[in-house]
Amino acid sequence: MGGYLAKPKSGSGPGVLVIQEIFGVNKVMRDICDSWAAQGYVALSPDIFWRQEEGVDITDQSQDEWNQAFALYKGFDQAKGIDDLKVSLAFLRATAGCTGKVGVTGYCLGGFLTYMMMCHSDAEAGAAYYGVGIDGKLDDAKGLQNPTILHIAEKDGFVPPDTQKKIRDGLKDNPHVTVHGYANDDHAFCRVGGQHYNEASCKLANGRTLDLFKKALA
Structure with a gap:
């Protein structure tokens, strides 16, 4: 399994596992890793589609790419993917320069997998962006023991209002979970x-994620 690794200029810092969208470890994911590195973190985005096709690197700019992305999404083995992410988490902890503490963040499919990693791994903190499918795995939250943020786009076409309500209601009693809604997004x-x-909403969400990781990974 490959991936993209970015390190801070200092050479050391806490880790951030960046879980891809359905478009592979593309420029968006690499730029996110570089941004974390610029803020003092060792960032790794693993190639979670490697079991289907290695090195997927596509965009959201054409219908053909969307078709390819959805085909990969449908063919993704969730259980094996989570196993791969646990291996990635261990790899990042052991990477030269990583302090050993690691936060997990991800987008879309990666947002869902961030939630699942917080339920089934020992990652110190998590921040999931517009995860799709969390509503079907609310029982897994019994294993969620470390601080986790869910960034929910309230106009998300893939996560309608009733689904958002189910997520909020299902997690409201878990003291480790904070849900942030973005009303116009x-x-x-x-x-x-x-x-x-x-840009404004993303800056707000990223600031909340950074604040969490500063506290949890110090």
């Missing part, structure tokens, strides 16, 4: 260059 409001990108 659609899915992928943090995908730079995407149709629904909102």
Whole structure:
């Protein structure tokens, strides 16, 4: 399994596992890793589609790419993917320069997998962006023991209002989970260059994630 690794200029810092969208470890994911590295973190985005096709690197700019992305999404083995992410988490902890503490963040499919990693791994903190499918795995939250943020786009076409309510209601009694809603935003409001990108909302969400990781990974 490959991936993209970015390190801070200092050479050391806490780790951030960046889980891809359905477009592979593309420029958006690499730029996110570079941004974390610029803020003092060792960032790794693993190639979770490697079991189907290695090195997927596509965009959201054409219908053909969307078709390819959805085909990969449908063919993704969730259980094996989570196993791969646990291996990636261990690899990042052991990477030269990583302090050993690691936060997990991800987008869309990666947002869902971030939630699942917080339920089924020992990652110190998590921040999931517009995860799709969390409503079907609310029982897994019994294993969620470390601080986790869910960034929910309230106009998300893939996560309608009733689903959002189910997520909020299902997690409201878990003291480790904080849900932030973004009232005017659609899915992928943090995908730079995407149709629904909102710079202000993304900056707000990223600031909340950074604040969490500063505290949890110190």
